[in-house]
Amino acid sequence: MAEFPTSEELRLLIPCDDPMTTKEEQLYPIFRVPAPLRSIAPEKFSPQVLSIGPLHSPAWNSEMPQHLCSIYSEMDQYKLISWRKIFREDMPDQEVPFLRFLHQHKHAMLASYGGRFEKDHKRHIDKFVNLVALDSCFVASLLHWLFQEDFPYLKQKMSMDEIIMATKVCTTAHLFPIYSRNLPRPLQKAMLEDILLLENQVPLIAVKQAIKIESKCRSDEEAEKILELFVAALAHRVLPFSRSRRNVLYSVKRLSVGAYHLMDMMYSIVCMQVDPHPTSEILHINSAPFEPTVRGMPSSNRIYMSGIKLRGHWGSLNEISFDNGKLFLPKIHVGDDTERYFRNLIAYESCFKTDRLDVVSYLHLMDFLIDTPEDVSLLVESKVITEAIGSNEKVAEMWNSLCRNTMCLFSPKYKDVSERVQHYCKSPWRMMWAEFYRSNLSKPWLVASLLSAAALLILTLLILWYTVLIYNNDKKQS
Template sequence: MENETEINEADDSSSMESVLVDNDYDGTVEELTNNVARKLLNDSPLPASCCIFRVPLQIRQKKIQAYKPDVISIGPFHRGQGGRRFRLMENVKRWYLQRLLLHASMTLPDLIEGVVDLDKRARDCYAEPLDLNKKEFVEMMVLDGCFLIELFRKGPSDEQHDENDPVYRMSGIRLYLYHDLLLLENQLPWFVLERIYSLTAVKNTTCEGHASSLTNLVLNFFIEYLGDNHILNRSEELHPKFLHILDLIRTVIVAPFENQSKGTQMPRIPNVTTLSEAGIKFEKSSKPSSCILDIKFDKGVITMPRLVIDERTGPLFRNLIAFEQCYYSCPHMITSYAVLMDNLINSSKDIDLLSDEKILENWLSSEDAAQFFNDLYNDTTVMGSYYGNLCQKVSDHYNRRWNKWMEKLRRDHFNSPWAIISLVAALILLVLTVLQTVYTIHQYYYPPK
């Protein structure tokens, strides 16, 4: 009996513990359910409307300074972070706003009322939640947007500008501004700029007195900075729906290349030096309207448009590539170009060869220029290369032995007038020797009677 009692008590104790565990488990499930439910998202964390991004760490760490503003913050990502670096230009923003209101003959309340409805739409362009309330966000749009419109209205030249304007009276400021305004992280949505431009457009005219489009004002401003009128060649009609200033610049660069066929794979090809030794020639494109991406291969000749390389080229290309990597519907055209140039350029010798052909106008050292191309697209991907067919043709031509033999013959025996003369003399001597040998043999077998 005692044993049975002990067994029953043990069963009751076990049963009680089971109930307590079940109850505790139920409480845990309920608590976890509530916790997880509160963290669920109804909307995508990265909707299709996002077009302004922080540069991914894997890309940024290769060249941090190329993605970081020097003197001015535009948009929310770097707002309030610059300290002394941004202090001067924050004051210039306030001054430019006042001047723009005077030019447009409008009041500040009218301007704010004209853009306040863009709050939600503009927020949706940024690829992360913003720690700004509506008042702070609208204030940022007004200050930053009006600064840009007034800056573009003034134009790139420093002639006849207010002598008190630091943008045009401090030689380094404008160069830093050009850099900062083309950063992916330092953008305002284009529709915000368009709204402010239309509200203040009364005085936005060219020197001939005709109204100038916002697109023209922006491009005219940046042409001076890029140091190359060719790269922003506006031979094509542009669609007016840009995402931001960086997207406008990219669109102008790639517009003539839009109709090129896209392949799925880009075979790796040898560098310029190796291809030259195999008989492939490099020539500068003769078309003044060619975009820098318009590279052709035909009958053993690679034709390439001219490209200027200096300290400004790197940040521009890096931010264009970062934009292509982040924005879902942006074709990887600049990235494809970077991959092709990395294939072609391995060393300073390749840079020198392209410079001799006037394809590259290099303001860096040959070593730095080669390193620029070798590092440009690191840690990126190419979805559908635009040079797959070209690289396949180059590879096929390079792998034909006959082409290599003919080039070796030309290089070893026809590389100078004296070499040609020596070869001709040797051939004449050989012919004469053969004729003499034939004559001697003929005399032996058929002696004269």
């Protein structure tokens, strides 16, 4: 079996002065997390087992610790297998066009990393294209494997055309159905977490092209649709918010057009609000200006004491509401990967999506609601937080640390909900009624006792009234 082409072979295949090479105007932002955010939890931004792209590649980081180099190098064999599987067995004639395509976009891809790896000597450009080609093929194979595992569940929510296309995709040979059986489950889980780190990305155009070849697509449009199905499977597997598979599919549609990388797509899915009308597939994004000042929100227990009921529902983080004394929040699965996921979303939104405050607004709202482990317990009982990993103390500590070194800002929607909740909590009569309800009416046996006491009191009053009437009649007759 032939080896992956070396840099020198790439230079002979695709010379850097190739007339097809053009400078792409679009950039694909992949950058280092700023020091104020990284200093809080550096390990949350570094891959555990899988290095994608040059920012954490041992070949491009000479000062990387040796133990990390050995960990990342262990995955290179699987990257090479994915490359050979795509080009040596199924599509050997597509290898050179694929490399030519990457060279056409090399300037934009180099600029995507802030010019960090842009070199004048063509040997470095060959090395960069080599790395992007290898990693994009591996990501395509990884997504293909994940989709094939989840296809029996996803197809229940897919259209007939999507099922036909997906069935054809699942029959094509690729890496992981063969080799993933030998990979431990913790390693598979770590790989899925690593491909969603901000610093661990490759431009999506490279992944799309690899998917087009790996899945034997006839056109770019078909490759777009397959990418959407792949990302839907990934989103349903890793996203912390509880959403139905149909809603996940609706959210992913058309997101691949103009998306920068997988992290960008996951951010858009998390912040999407699906039109509740069942026949509509229109997606709404909250892009209104932010509110520069935020007043403190009461904690969950303080809200509960004021008579507000907390309710968890299926939806994205933008689908919150307050109506008739009920605060509706999206259900969220809190696991050992939740903190890593949110910290990377915060970094991406704070540095690139500066006109958006969706993630920061949600995390600050939850930070206000959670002060103590008792607040976590209440949110678990209300089914806002599900499958909490660890003790309530650890969950509360995680939420209270997520917003460190971030500005406390709310989007207009969050600001409106916050103000209405605060106004509701200021009423002393509501608090008195809520306390009376919890003390006397919240349990069936208390209600039965209260009704029995009320009936006895009414009966006593009736007897007293009847006795007074008899006494007055006897007095008149006498």
